[in-house]
Amino acid sequence: xxxxxxxxxxKRFFPELKAIPAAGKSFPEIFTELDQQYPGISSYILDEQxxxxxxxxxxxxxxxxxxxxxxxxxxTSGSEIYIMQALSGG
Amino acid sequence: MKSTLLLGTRKGLIAYHFNNGAWSAExxxxxxxxxxxxxxxxxxxxxxxxxxxxHWGVKLHRSADRGKTWEEITAPAYPKGAELKDxxxxxxxxxxxxxxxxxxxxxxxxxxxxxxxxxxxxxxxxSFELVESLWNHPTRKEGWFGGGRDQPGIHSIVVDPxxxxxxxxxxxxxxxxxxxxxxxxxxxxxxxMKAEFLPNPDAETGYDPHILVAAPSSHxxxxxxxxxxxxxxxxxxxxxxxxSENGGPAYFGFxxxxxxxxxxxxxxxxxxxxxxxxxxxxxxxxxxxxxxGKTWKTQRNGLPQQNCFDIVYRHCLASSGxxxxxxxTTGNLFFSPDRGDxxxxxxNYLPMVYSVQFTD
Numbered sequence: 001x002x003x004x005x006x007x008x009x010x011k012r013f014f015p016e017l018k019a020i021p022a023a024g025k026s027f028p029e030i031f032t033e034l035d036q037q038y039p040g041i042s043s044y045i046l047d048e049q050x051x052x053x054x055x056x057x058x059x060x061x062x063x064x065x066x067x068x069x070x071x072x073x074x075x076t077s078g079s080e081i082y083i084m085q086a087l088s089g090g
Numbered sequence: 091m092k093s094t095l096l097l098g099t100r101k102g103l104i105a106y107h108f109n110n111g112a113w114s115a116e117x118x119x120x121x122x123x124x125x126x127x128x129x130x131x132x133x134x135x136x137x138x139x140x141x142x143x144x145h146w147g148v149k150l151h152r153s154a155d156r157g158k159t160w161e162e163i164t165a166p167a168y169p170k171g172a173e174l175k176d177x178x179x180x181x182x183x184x185x186x187x188x189x190x191x192x193x194x195x196x197x198x199x200x201x202x203x204x205x206x207x208x209x210x211x212x213x214x215x216x217s218f219e220l221v222e223s224l225w226n227h228p229t230r231k232e233g234w235f236g237g238g239r240d241q242p243g244i245h246s247i248v249v250d251p252x253x254x255x256x257x258x259x260x261x262x263x264x265x266x267x268x269x270x271x272x273x274x275x276x277x278x279x280x281x282x283m284k285a286e287f288l289p290n291p292d293a294e295t296g297y298d299p300h301i302l303v304a305a306p307s308s309h310x311x312x313x314x315x316x317x318x319x320x321x322x323x324x325x326x327x328x329x330x331x332x333x334s335e336n337g338g339p340a341y342f343g344f345x346x347x348x349x350x351x352x353x354x355x356x357x358x359x360x361x362x363x364x365x366x367x368x369x370x371x372x373x374x375x376x377x378x379x380x381x382x383g384k385t386w387k388t389q390r391n392g393l394p395q396q397n398c399f400d401i402v403y404r405h406c407l408a409s410s411g412x413x414x415x416x417x418x419t420t421g422n423l424f425f426s427p428d429r430g431d432x433x434x435x436x437x438n439y440l441p442m443v444y445s446v447q448f449t450d
Contacts, residue, residue: 010146013146017127043147043164045146048170048181048182049180054147066137
């Protein structure tokens with residue numbers, strides 16, 4: 001099972017958030033799982049068309065994904081998937 | 091005068107309450123998060139915070155207890171397949187207007203968004219749906235464009251209290267639209283406006299009404315601060331007449347407010363030209379007309395008159411009874427108890443102010 005880890009910034013909105021294993025074999029499946037555990041969290045990470053939000057990044061085993069629209073980048077059952085925010089703003 | 095000032099700011103929602111002759115801070119919510127519109131629904135007393143997270147998208151929150159606690163509501167979302175233009179998916183980028191649907195429709199709420207979608211709720215705001223008739227309007231893809239924001243945005247929603255299915259909206263840049271059937275069909279109401287920035291200044295759409303308001307005491311009288319001057323309509327937008335001050339400061343700006351008890355009295359917050367967008371010659375003023383825009387009086391007493399860069403965004407000037415208040419881009423909040431003749435400073439150290447509303 002891949003492990004999903006999150007930027008600390010999301011804990012402001014989901015105080016119980018912690019790294020979790022996921023059974024999903026694709027990103028859509030993983031986000032469905034995440035929404036079951038943390039209702040609404042996918043809307044913080046994806047827009048309503050399913051694309052990654054502009055100032056959010058996902059890393060698979062330390063490598064940034066390349067398909068921000070369909071989220072088709074491959075991962076394995078042993079992967080670490082890290083969801084982070086861009087360090088932008090002011 | 092209503093005794094609460096509700097502010098949306100770049101760093102949160104801030105509420106002030108008037109007690110014993112002075113304003114004091116009552117509530118700060120969502121510290122650090124941009125609140126594009128803070129809105130109080132006068133029918134229910136509910137407060138709404140339309141949020142513009144830099145990272146996490148547009149969010150919507152509602153409070154039933156004056157900001158003590160908040161509930162997140164599903165934000166308006168464009169349907170799967172909705173497109174800005176062919177091949178470019180549409181997503182909610184910003185909530186730029188909020189209005190309740192009137193007393194006859196107690197569950198109805200309207201939201202205006204960038205990139206140009208109008209949303210309606212018929213369940214008290216628990217869910218919002220895109221108004222497809224406007225989104226599919228034949229002028230949208232070619233005749234609307236960004237103004238103030240990258241994409242077209244709906245910043246004004248004016249519900250007629252005599253017939254609450256009768257609504258005007260204003261879009262930057264497209265112009266003024268009117269519906270008599272709660273958004274099923276739309277008429278364009280741009281007759282008489284100028285669009286000096288267009289190659290064809292008499293185009294059907296592409297106008298930039300910075301804000302549209304109705305006179306509370308006579309709802310057919312509409313006012314707008316436009317990119318190209320100040321306009322007034324005596325007939326619910328069928329015809330617009332420019333009423334800018336000839337040679338005076340009342341010309342360019344973003345905000346306008348109309349007196350509750352006098353359809354001929356209004357305030358604007360002039361700014362230097364669209365080239366600089368600063369206070370005119372470093373001094374801040376409000377202009378008031380008492381005669382429907384025939385003449386304007388400049389009001390400066392109590393406002394900074396040198397080294398000032400403040401301008402007033404479109405939702406940041408409000409009136410209630412004899413009171414007028416406005417918030418600025420550099421975080422100043424000013425209040426007048428006497429229709430702008432004299433101004434008092436409420437706070438010099440706020441974040442950039444995005445919206446100001448008087449409420450109970």
